[in-house]
Amino acid sequence: MSIDVKSLILNNVAEPLExxxxxxxxxxxxxxxxxxxVAYCGYEPSGPIHLGYFPTIQKAIDLxxxxxxxxxxxxxxxxxxDKGPVELIQDLAINYWIPIFKALGVNAEYVLGSEFQLSSDxxxxxxxxxxxxxxxxxxxxxxxxxxxxKSISVAASIYPIMQVLDIIYLGxxxxxxxxxxxxIHALVRDIIGGEIRSLLRREMRTPVCIHLPxxxxxxxxxxxxxxxxxxxxxxxxxxxxxIRKVQKAYCPPTTTDPSENPIFSIxxxxxxxxxxSLKIDRPEKYGGPVTYNDLDKxxxxxxxxxxxxxxxxxxxxxxxxxxxxPVRNLLEKDPEILRPVYNLQKWNFEKGYISKASxxxxxxxxxxxxENI
Numbered sequence: 001m002s003i004d005v006k007s008l009i010l011n012n013v014a015e016p017l018e019x020x021x022x023x024x025x026x027x028x029x030x031x032x033x034x035x036x037x038v039a040y041c042g043y044e045p046s047g048p049i050h051l052g053y054f055p056t057i058q059k060a061i062d063l064x065x066x067x068x069x070x071x072x073x074x075x076x077x078x079x080x081x082d083k084g085p086v087e088l089i090q091d092l093a094i095n096y097w098i099p100i101f102k103a104l105g106v107n108a109e110y111v112l113g114s115e116f117q118l119s120s121d122x123x124x125x126x127x128x129x130x131x132x133x134x135x136x137x138x139x140x141x142x143x144x145x146x147x148x149x150k151s152i153s154v155a156a157s158i159y160p161i162m163q164v165l166d167i168i169y170l171g172x173x174x175x176x177x178x179x180x181x182x183x184i185h186a187l188v189r190d191i192i193g194g195e196i197r198s199l200l201r202r203e204m205r206t207p208v209c210i211h212l213p214x215x216x217x218x219x220x221x222x223x224x225x226x227x228x229x230x231x232x233x234x235x236x237x238x239x240x241x242x243i244r245k246v247q248k249a250y251c252p253p254t255t256t257d258p259s260e261n262p263i264f265s266i267x268x269x270x271x272x273x274x275x276x277s278l279k280i281d282r283p284e285k286y287g288g289p290v291t292y293n294d295l296d297k298x299x300x301x302x303x304x305x306x307x308x309x310x311x312x313x314x315x316x317x318x319x320x321x322x323x324x325x326p327v328r329n330l331l332e333k334d335p336e337i338l339r340p341v342y343n344l345q346k347w348n349f350e351k352g353y354i355s356k357a358s359x360x361x362x363x364x365x366x367x368x369x370x371e372n373i
Contacts, residue, residue, distance in 0.1 A: 006031050008062050012055055012273035013210050014179050020211040022185055027208045030173065037067025040172040042113075042163065044145075045073045045093035046083035047226025047348075048234040048341050049100050051320065054270045055212035059176050060106045062274075069108040070170050073097055076113045077162060080155040082147050084344045090114070092340040099337055100235055103326045116169055117162065121201040125168075128199050129161045129191065141183040147353070164188045168204040175209045185209035216258065216265035218249040227345070227354045229361045233320060235327045236338055238368055242324075246317040251309045256299040263309070263316055264302075267295060271319055280307060280315040335369040342366045342373060 009027065014020040021027055041056050060069050073093035079086045090112065098110050116122060138157040143149060146156055163184050167175055175185055185207075191197070192206045217224045217231035224232040233245055251263040258265040271278060272295045279291045286308065292298040301307050331337060342363075349359040366373055 003066055005066050014213045022189055022209040030208050037174055038172045039063045039174040040070045040170050041176050042072035042074045044078040045097045046078045050232035050234045052215045052224035057104055058274050060108055071108045071110050074113040076117055080159050084347050088344045092344050096337055096340045103330045125165055125200045132196050133161055141187050144180045160184050160187055164191050167207055168202050173205050173207050175207045178214050179211045182211050213269040215269050216262040218262050220250040228358050235324055239321045242321050243317045246313045266316055278315055280311050282311050331369055338366055338369050
């Protein structure tokens with residue numbers, strides 16, 4: 001059975017496509033020429049992997065069906081963004097992120113940023129680009145992902161320039177990430193398409209860039225944050241924790257808008273793009289079990305009060321529990337995989353980046369797996 005490459009690439013891409021595919025014309029050309037796909041997504045390995053990463057995780061799994069995928073674990077980017085000491089970040093990247101991603105099915109090529117970002121050619125090109133990118137544009141490109149937006153350091157200006165060079169040095173033709181990466185990818189395209197390219201030491205290609213939706217945090221008005229356990233579902237959360245978190249999640253009965261309702265954000269951006277059906281168990285007096293093969297139908301029934309929020313939440317929780325089973329199996333064999341993420345979050349708590357209440361909740365979740373913490 002042949003794969004529709006365009007549909008696979010565009011599945012779950014944020015809308016409107018004209019804004020979150022850079023560009024549709026280049027994508028059409030890319031597909032028509034049957035160029036071998038070499039895709040990339042970069043992550044700051046700075047905390048626990050949670051449900052918010054799943055749109056890009058699943059996109060990586062999809063793209064592996066039709067090409068090559070490189071996962072950049074951007075240790076120096078995390079360091080520049082004040083996420084921790086570089087040694088703790090690297091330990092986390094190698095000994096936690098890679099095994100967890102593999103357990104989730106991402107059998108990609110993993111590259112640590114520091115493996116090539118300290119080379120003389122890379123540093124030379126970094127200095128060259130720094131001459132041509134204004135501080136204003138650099139900061140504008142990364143402001144949404146900066147840890148500290150009140151006192152912005154010079155490091156914030158270096159960050160997006162390095163992302164431009166990462167795409168060049170990794171030799172990719174398709175970049176994907178969350179919608180928070182759009183301005184950085186626009187900067188990439190402008191630089192690679194201009195005269196600066198002749199001054200750099202590495203040949204480059206202009207990548208197609210696609211952007212996946214951001215999943216809402218579980219609490220009203222909050223994004224999923226690694227440092228706030230009540231906003232996210234971590235891959236190491238036990239089934240009973242997942243059920244509790246999902247049941248407590250904000251789910252107003254008056255809207256299914258994924259930008260307002262966290263449960264429908266999970267349904268639209270995590271579950272239904274990669275699932276053909278969802279079974280909801282209901283008491284017989286309310287109609288009994290029902291299976292939905294179409295999210296639009298589920299949304300209509302929810303708004304008509306045919307589906308109770310708690311029944312829907314229980315179905316979502318059960319789906320997440322099944323999806324995370326490979327991670328639980330891995331951790332049951334080797335719980336020490338969690339030690340690096342515990343160590344880095346402990347550092348963040350001691351530096352004041354994580355509140356005492358959040359740290360106690362995080363520590364409690366790690367205590368279920370680790371001894372002596």
